[in-house]
Amino acid sequence: MSSRFHLYVSQRGEVSKAQEYTMRILALVAALIAGGVFLLLLGFNPFEIYATMLKGALSTEGMRQETVKLMIPLCLTSLGVTLAFKMRFWNIGAEGQICAGAIAASYFAYFHNHLPQGILLSVMAVAAIIAGGLWGMLPAYFKTRFDTNETLFTLMLNYIIGFFITYLREGPWRDPQGGFAATPRFLKQARLPLVNFPGVGNVHIGWIVMFVILIWVFFYLRYTKQGYELTVVGENINTARYAGMPVKKIIMRTMFLSAGICGLVGMLQVAGPDRQLTDAVANGRGFTAVSIAWLSRLSPIGIALVSFLFSVMEKGCSMMQTDFRIPASMSEILQGIILFCVLGGEFFINFRIGRTRKEA
């Protein structure tokens, strides 16, 4: 009779908070080492590169401003998708919802720019929230009415609205004076004012919006009836029905808020750094936000930390590109490695792998 080795996976029992965090830190260290090995293979000194990244992201005021500007949309979008994720509604349409918000905001920036700055910006923000929210409610409606798959639905909507921006840029909203097919630049009153961020310097007002929404999401999830409802729906939809919750209404409402925040990101981008409506207004942030939300385990504080880390990495990597001629896409590879290690670490927090001898 032959004997074979079998690998088996079993669930861990009680895991203490300290053990959990140790695991996460180990995963992060493992990610840095794996990234370092990768850099070594490319023929670079990983310590030097990591140092350059940190320096490139944080050493001067100008660099810190750039990093914060990267962080604002990432953090806000992650907060947005987190509301939906908490309800186990897989909103991967943040990309499109950013676009919807950007279009609505740009409409007012182009066609109602006689308004005074404060009013115009407020109107743009509200329009962006409503447009993003409605765009996000579409898949929610179909989900509750026809039980469609929201993952595919939200994903596909991204392409529709993305190409709609291209159409606007090349067609009706094209700047007749410009040589390229591009939209016109926003007038001064449609641009976000700069506000001093202590220790960083002047950054567009979006950073205040970011902190306000951060606190709001934290509070909403934890201390409001609506936050409680959406958590129950996410944890167990049958229990929600059984408790008499209006499940459909909750799904629609939550998706409006989730997508509304993403829409607001679109407004902050066009009126902030972009100053015009471009195809690249979302630029993959809707997807990066999904990773950030997961890495933070849907905790708003975690999102602030992780999106800061991601922004440092992105900014640092562009520095790396100029200093070492390593393509900035290295940042994406590093993000991938970190994601892999940390999510892999989550597996080891919950499970252990053992080996048995089994008679065959």
Added chain:
Amino acid sequence: MQIEDRPAVIELKNLSKSFGRVKANDDISLKLYSSEILALLGENGSGKTTLMNMLSGIYQPDSGSILLNGETVKINSPKDAIKLGIGMIHQHFKLVDVFTAEENIKLGSRGKGESISARSLVQSLNLNIDLDKKIYDMSVSEKQTVEVLKVLTRKADILVLDEPTAVLTPQEIDTLFNTLREMKKAGKSIIIITHKLEEVLAISDRVAVLHKGRLVDTVNTKEADRFSLTEMMVGRQVDLDIKRAKTIPGDVVLSVEGLTVHGNEGNVELDKISFSLRAGEILGVAGIAGSGQKALCESIAGLQPVTSGSISLSGQRIDGLSPRQIIELGISMAFIPEDRLGMGLISSMNIPDNLLLKTYRDQKGLLLKRTQARKEAEELVEQLSIVTPGLKTPVSKLSGGNVQKVLLGREINLSPKVLITAYPVRGLDIGASMTIYDMLNEQKEKGVSVLFVGEDLDVLLALCDRIMVLSSGKLSAIVENRFATKALLGMKMVGMTTDKEDEYV
């Protein structure tokens, strides 16, 4: 020639299998001969499927042995079982929808020359099936035939069918039985798992009856009848030491008239059920699992739409109201599903947050206030001696008994007029079960109407004032406790009519 004179194809010797503390199979010995159909009969949870899973390599026995043609074999995986010529057909089909029947049949065999052609089998067994048809175009019974063919092409001589008729219409059942008879003629040995007596009597040569994990007896079908089989299946009456609170039932509180409920696929889950529930009584609901218990509870609670008929609470129609409105009228439901935490509780939340599920709506404003719920949770833990490390511990970390106490305690805290409870002692030990029975009796004494859906007939007999029996979605009897016996309930559960009147009220 007597069947027993032939050598056995399969012999199971003293097989035992436990899951934790539960003995699913206890010292079972059984023989299977060639060209015979053996029926394996027993209630849900009597160990039929466990036994067959050991034969098909899904589980390994804790002790005992399996002999194939007189030789001891070890079956470590379903693959081993197939190699030995043992094929199992599960209740849930494992077919690729977008492939044709033939493609599905070829799929697992990886083109090895050994297999028999499906087309020749279709001919020799007189099967009515188109092998070029795609699975998604097929009816349930056609899919089942494909599963059977899949097993047969791999040269299986022994077939195990797990409740094959559960999903079929009466005509389809006839077709299936004809196929089985053809296969028997061709020399195959067949085991069919079922809890339907008519089918056992119609198709099998011998019957093996299981009860609570033990083999009661194996008899020749010719020598058996419905009554003898029922008695073997439900076992002897056991007197449990559960008290039944003495109350004088009051007015009718809940009245159900001609209630018909259809499932998602349009299948009839409840068929013209009528009954009434008085204040201060416990009405038991007995029935084989899946006879409509869930639909009954959920339609009263407003979770499943009523197709026809009416449900009234103290004269007011409640069918068509939302679950919320029904809760507010004073109907509370504590349903313990198979996985226990599936409905009614949020496993990742702590006790106070779970208590809030039904009361948070009554709070004013947008904010969620937890102070009151924390106080209630403390009281509940104290009153019902719930064992928990603390109020912040998620309920998933509590033991089954304590989880059920939280669920039932919450419903009782709402001071309902009608308390619906389904399987409240599922998986609990005697001590914890007794606490739950005491809670129910206490409610009854307070004048609450209790609908108790149970699994164990002995418990139903001990606890309930009246017992209604569901059989395939139909109400087969409502029996007053003093007239009820286990044998009578057993017969009603399998849908038999007795000479006596149907109602024992």
